[in-house]
Amino acid sequence: MNRNKWVSLIVSLLLVFSLSFPAFAQLKGEIEIFSWWTAGGEAEGLQALFDIYTKKYPDVKVINATVAGGAGTNAKAVLKTRMLGGDPPDTFQVHAGKELTDTWVKTGFMEPLTDLFKSEGWLKVMPKGILDIVSYRGNYWSVPVNIHRANVLWYNKKVFKDNGLTPPKTFDEFFKVADALKAKGVIPFVLGTKDGWEAAHVFETILIAKLGAEGYKGLWTGKTKWSNPKVTEALEILKKLFTYINPDHSAATWDEAYQYIISGKGAMSIMGDWAAGYFFSKGYPDFGWAPVPETAGVFDALSDSFGLPKGCKNRDNVIAFLRVLGSKEGQEAFNIKKGSIPARTDINKNLFPEYQKSCMEDWMKDTIVPSVIHGAAAAEGWVTEFKDVISLFIARPDISTTQKALIQIANRAGVKQ
């Protein structure tokens, strides 16, 4: 073996060793953990992870670097500036799927974590579907801490009961229920659209309703064309939905708007199950949930994860944090608060609220599709344009112009129409 080969062998052994055993050393210093988790439920989940970490490593100071803004709309821009400027946080929140692989892995910003996945036994306890979306070219690149569901209809159970209503299963039923609520002076549909991604989130779920799981998935691969009349139908529904919305929607963030549901002034919303985390944090456990109309049996999925950026300042402290994230204890503590379900299958289901219990069942039997707004289905550039097109649509709801724009941005993303 020549000198270079010896050097690279020693470097690899050191790497494996440091990935596998940093906890044996007494960890010190600090760790900067970057995320957008500031809302009710999000902040509590993150704190639960910090509590476990700080108990294990009392000499490490945790720096909670958050940039507020749902779905990471603001955080992702700050992150990009820091990463490109050679100042990575020690670890950062990133959606498993295209957001991880296309933005950060293919571009060479991350260290592989395959040895950690093996030594922690995660390959045995994490579902294949989740392992697949944190992998690229035979390596694993980030640790998934949860599975969120995006296609949930939330409702105020008491308002429904008082008015003799049941959760709508189709959009026709949805609009009948909405009319009945409106007649009673209740705001039928609640959403905060201040950060510009929320309407696109709702639209993604309507696309699933109208195109079905395969049709929806095909939009992101080119199998389904954006000129499809079902896309037109989905835009029509979104347009109509917004005629039932809280009038201050553009001034409210996703979480602020949910005061309407809690107070009973508003009745229904479509959002991911971080909404459950928010309701828990506000002491309102008695909310109702159902699949978004016409999406029963489909689970629109996403996963939050954290990785190891090359050149981060506190590498050993990060590896210790990633271990907590992937551990049974960490995943239970976090997900109970967050409204999501763990990304490992060996957890104690009995510890969880009813919502997550039912979600765990759906995850096992439903058809899984990847969320686009939350980074799983398409590269970030496309997602940003998609979000902006839909955000514009709710201000100026012109269906044919918008559908043309959706066709154009798909073409620009390299998915030929």
Ligand code: GAL
């Ligand atoms: C999603 C993220 C969730 C939740 C939500 C609202 O993108 O995956 O964990 O935080 O945004 O901020």
